[in-house]
Amino acid sequence: MTWLRDLGLGIRFAAGGGREGWARTALTAVGVGLGVALLLTAASVPHLLTERSSRDRARAEVAASxxxxxxxxxxxxxxxxxxxxxxxxxxxxxxxxxxxxxxxxxxxxxxxxxxxxxxxxxxxxxxxxxxxxxxxxxxxxxxxxxxxxxxxxxxxxxxxxxxxxxxxxxxxxxxxxAGYGDDTPAEPLTPVLVVLVILICVVLLSPVAIFIATAVRFGGDRRDRRLAALRLVGTDIRTTRRIAAGEALFGSLLGLLAGLAFFLVGRRFIGHIELWNHSAFPSDLTPALWQAALIAVAVPLSAVLVTLVAMRSVAVEPLGVMRHTGSRRRRLWWRLLIPALGLAVLGLTGKVEEDARVDPYPIAAGAVLVLFGLALLLPWLIEAGVSRLHGGAPAWQLAVRRLQLNSGAASRAVSGITVAVAGAVALQMLFAAVGDEFESMTGQDPSRAQFHTFSEKVTGDAAARTIEEFRATKGVERVIGTVETYATKPGTYKEDEVTPTTSLTIGDCATLKELAEISSCEEGDSFVVHPRGDKEMSAWVDETARKGEQIELNASLDWSPGAKPVLWTLPEDTPTVTTSRDPIGEEHWGIMATVGAIDPRTLPSAQTIAQIKVDEGVEDVAEYVRNTAARIDPGMRVATLASTERDRQYASVQTGLRLGAAATLLLIASSMLISQLEQLRERKRLLSVLVAFGTRRVTLGWSVLWQTAVPVTAGLLVAIAGGLGLGAVMTWMLDKTVTQWWLFLPMAGAGGALIVLVTLLSLPLLWRLMRPDGLRTE
Known part of the structure; x- marks a missing residue:
């Protein structure tokens, strides 16, 4: 009952604490609300993916079809x-x-x-x-x-x-x-991708938890001075701590409501937002009931626990005298123990076998211990670093002295970016190490052609016109266009005999020279083309392509039902040449003939293939090519050539990381900005006094920049070291080798940009707080 009474008293103080009390409560509510909104969004991701997949499968053809x-x-x-x-x-x-x-x-x-x-x-x-x-x-x-x-x-x-x-x-x-609705089970993620997804979830959600814990501490200095008055009227230390916990509980409950409001409003407009060509229906963003209940319980409970732990480092005495017990130097050994324990958990988990089931819990626990251990290491590093800084310009001295007096608030403000950067470094190392496993060389040569088209419907006389239409398309420089069918050796064969068969490729001389090592070609020529280094296949080609003998064209095969064969005599002086790779990386062998040797109009069931090189400087040249293909045959497929190909599941994981990282970075920037504004508000009178004594506004502006830069720099150092360690261990678990140790450089640049951004956004409030009316008191 005592606990409930004291918590209730704290809630009453927070609700009726006047303008200053409401300002602090509002900051806490907004901070916690942003974190809760992101947690609810993260909890909705499984439902979102399930709904997208179910709609996708519902419109796919049934397996029977x-x-x-x-x-x-x-x-x-x-x-x-x-x-x-x-x-x-x-x-x-x-x-x-x-x-x-x-x-x-x-x-x-x-x-x-x-x-x-x-x-x-x-x-x-x-x-x-x-x-x-x-x-x-x-x-x-x-x-x-x-x-x-x-x-x-x-x-x-x-x-x-x-x-x-x-x-x-x-x-x-x-x-x-026959119908719609594919019930084929989805292909499971590989063990490597499972590990990547686990680390992504930990990296994206850890800063959210830290941000919520930081938001609960907003306005702590003013709260402690108010609690000193309670000591004066007779409350003991434990009661004071419980009252402080009650104030934090009230702010976190308001934060839950604010977070729910942010989530519902954002959910309503989510259908109008598109990031990297991805969007979602509002109904897809629905967290599971148990997850929402867990968030509703965990956030207020965490607020109370964080406040009680924080109050242990502060002695609130009567007459408003406060003494930070943290004046004693912070201890390092237990702060190093936590990330070391996390690395040990990952090491004991061992390497992930290629076909084994991955247990996510020890991997997630190890990564969480490492990242939260880095956040705990940051206050010690900032305190140890600023204690040795002396002298310098006035702006530098003001910033350093402020950090020396209270480095805890600064470390809390940048702990989120520390964890995020450490996780990002580890993820980048992991993606770089496993990237080759999910990216393969296609053998295609985009320098020779950028597009490949294929159609079985465009044959005969239309095939020749098709190639000419592509050549006349705006921006097209060259077309390797062919009409292809099969040629067989005439005769009667038993059912168990294999009919000698080879391919027939018809095109102009320029096209045939792209497909085979042909030194001389004139209209009317034909060629027997052997594969490179395959004597058995070359003999099989010669079995069909008998020089001076008849061959049967347009043979009736499975893909060309009802096709009528055409007899054609292969010239006796036909040269034999060796094949070469075309732009899509394929080799053609068999018989090649120019249009003057075989008229494509006599082959009504052939295939038409075009490999197209374009001038990429022409705007929308790809759309002109696709429009030409659609005019010729609406079902003609136009493929873009690329030298590498990326696994679809791997690409989906990377897309999910980008979307989650965008939301997390937005939260981190908001966290730092709110923390900076809260610290400026706490120092309103001090800033006014400094201006009244002649301190230049520019000097104070630079001091704010240094107060942000020093903790962020320390946080980046911790994050880079911890991220490299975590990334190396995770890479070892996947039995891969670290290929790039310098991936942290972009993260350092992002940290610098964040310093400038937060400082610029906080300057308007800084100018306002430096007005003389800040000296007024009641």
């Missing part, structure tokens, strides 16, 4: 993937044709689009109607008749569409669909 031949029925649908890209953003969609009167509808679509009609996502509809989407409108010239509802979209800013067609058939590339 993908794995088996689906018979035509009243509900089946033919469709072909018509996905494209616009200015670096993916635009997904399908061409569709109903095969009956009651076709299955994808989620979010109320009516099946008719021929030439399109159901579009709200974001795509808005883009097509704007001047910015003019080039995309050329590619998707359909009439928008309906809007895809939220259940059919991964996110509110997704660009997605369904287009109706009356010409799509299985022969022209249509794939029969």
């Amino acid at each position: 993908r794995d088996a031949v689906v018979p035509k029925s009243d509900t089946t649908v033919l469709r072909v993937n018509a996905a494209t890209e616009y200015r670096g953003i993916g635009v997904e969609g399908f061409l569709m044709r109903a095969e009956g009167a009651h076709p299955v509808l994808p989620p979010g679509v109320e009516a099946f689009p008719g021929p030439g009609e399109m159901a579009a996502s709200p974001a795509l509809r808005e883009l097509l109607a704007s001047p910015e989407g003019a080039l995309l409108k050329e590619r998707l010239p359909y009439r928008v008749t309906s809007t895809i509802a939220d259940p059919g979209l991964r996110s509110p800013h997704e660009l997605y569409f369904y287009v109706g067609s009356d010409s799509l058939t299985p022969a022209t590339g249509g794939h029969r669909l």
